Amino acid sequence: MDLALLRTFVAVHRAGSFTRAAALLGLSQPAVTSQIRTLERRLGRPLFVRRARGVTPTAVGDELAHKAAPHLDALLEITETEWDPDAGLRTLHLAGPPEFLTLRVLPALTPLIARGQMLRTALPGDAQDALAGLAAGHHDLVVTTARPRGGLFSTEVLCDEEHVLVAAPNWASLVDRAALRDTGPDALAGVPVVEVxxxxxxxxxxWAEVFDTPPVVTASAVVPDLRAVLEYTAAGGGLAVLPRYLCEEALRTGRVVALLDPPVPPLRSYFLAARAGTLAHPHLAPAHALLLRAAAHW
Incomplete structure (x- = not known):
């Protein structure tokens, strides 16, 4: 069996598309189609069902992928780590939310710089853009708040962040905290809202998780960066909901005040995603492991 055909087959199986697999492999889409047809002829069985958007593996295709993918990944690990001495110097391409990359991810990766690791970051518009870039091969690792689905991605839970309702001290002094706790967001009437x-x-x-009701307010200020939301809020802009990691120092120094301490604070999960089969790459594996270790303390 030609290993190149199996490698292409596994890439298509994981990507769910000839086009995406071609981009990941650096091949043309017709070349990928030709290789899959060749493999199907040799096996005498169809491996994929063509759909309007992408492909779906047949039962035979799923069985072959289950058997072949771990061995192909192991071969890749051998060739990458033992026979390519310069592989560790490849540039690591990372994407994720700008605030979280700035305050959490990038500081955790600085030990890699001493090893000669090159790093490039991207700040996609949202989680779906980031995952689309990962699927297309533009990124090596993606930090995302949307759990990736499908066999194309290898995903780990990175950490959970707590959300805090905060306000500038001048606005906090006008809020009846007991009423906010007992009767809900009506106690916040008249306080401007700052959002992304x-x-x-x-x-x-x-509002949904703590007060069990949708907000009936509009934002007085919209700034598409959580760091700017924090600064505007602290300067007297009103109230905001922010991740605790981002506003922790501002809370400690009194620049902003937490308006409520709910028994179960809202949480949002972050995920660390890579394309399936790539975690053996020497420029990627150390960063992946380093982030998982660092996240245990976030």
Whole structure:
């Protein structure tokens, strides 16, 4: 059996698309199609069912992928780690939310710089953009708040972040905290809201999980960066819902005040994703392991 055909087959199986697999392998889409047809002829069985968007593996295709993928990954690990002395110097391409990369991920990766690791980061518009870039081979690792689905990705839970309802001290002094705890967000009437988007993603999640009601407010200020939301809020902009890791120092120094301490605070999970079969790459494996170790203390 030609290993190149099996490698292409596994890439298509994981990607769910000839086009995405071609991009990952550095081949043309017709070349990938030709290789899969050749493999199907040799086996005498169809491996994929062509759909309007992508392909779906047949039962035979799933069985072959289950048997072949671990061995191909092991061969890749051998060739990458033992026979390519310069592989560790390949540039690591990383993507994720700008605030989390800035305050958590990038500081954790600095030990790799002493080993000569090159690093490039991207700040996609949202989690789906980041995962699409990972699937297309533009990124090696992605930190995301959306759990990746499907066999194309290898995913680990990185950490959970707690969300905190905060306000500038001048606005906090006007809020009846007991009423907020006992009767809900009506106690916040008149306090301006600062958010990252008009749809109020953080406020809506907090209101739903803590108050069991949707917000009936609009943002007085929208700034598409959580660090800017923090600074604007602390300067007197109003109230905001922020990750605790981001506003922890501001809380400690009194620049902002936590308005509520719910028994079960809202949490959001971060995931660390790579393309399946790539974690053996020497430029990727150390970064992946380093982030998982660091996240245990976040």
């Amino acid at each position: 988007h008009e749809s109020l993603p953080l406020v809506s999640r907090y």
